[in-house]
Amino acid sequence: MVESLKEERKVTMAKKTTIKEVVNEKDSQLREEKYNQYVKQMTPKHSWLLNLLKAYLVGGIICTIGQAIMNMYLKMGDMKQDTASAYTSLTLVLISVILTGFNIYQKLAKFGGAGTVVPITGFANSVAAPAVEYQKEGQVFGIGCKIFTIAGPVILYGIFSSWFLGVIYYIFRLFTK
Known part of the structure; x- marks a missing residue:
């Protein structure tokens, strides 16, 4: 019985999985496996x-x-x-x-x-x-x-990190004189 279930899963995972099959699957473990298979086959391959x-x-x-x-x-x-x-x-x-x-x-x-x-x-x-x-x-x-939804965080953290490193540099210079 267990062997037949394992074989069924291998066959199911070998074929292309559709989103409809994932949604309609009742067994949560099998649904998760089908979902992972679906994501894997839909993710574009990049070199x-x-x-x-x-x-x-x-x-x-x-x-x-x-x-x-x-x-x-x-x-x-x-x-x-x-x-x-x-x-x-x-x-x-x-x-x-x-x-x-x-x-x-x-x-x-x-x-x-x-x-x-x-x-x-x-x-x-x-x-x-x-x-x-x-x-x-x-x-x-x-x-x-x-306008600054993308560039705003770059500007914010750029200014903050500059200020922070400036404070560290100032403190370092106080103790090295």
Whole structure:
């Protein structure tokens, strides 16, 4: 009897499980097994190596474009390195916001993954995307309330950790003089 139940479970788990079968299953243990099987078969398979290469490629292209823009600013005239760097950052942010507005940056991010998140363009996208998405709800309750939903925690914890490390540095300097 026990062997036949085990065989039945193996056969059941070998075939594709539908959500209807999971919901209609009466036995809780078998339902859990069917659910886990359903999740396993529905979860997309990803190659971490391919994802790594795509992120490296896209991030590298963004950084190469940034370097080309900075070189262009440096050749334009009597511009210092710091000024050219600031203008380059602003230009990359502007390009990112424009691409976000035309829904191109999201497609690039879907392909490039973390390669689009790490540069400054990813931060600009995280601010611009909610603004575009919630503009139909109005200036105050749409854009005003939702614009920092993604970037807000980054700003908050960035400022807090800077302050915290500054306090530690100050205390450390008090005792090392």
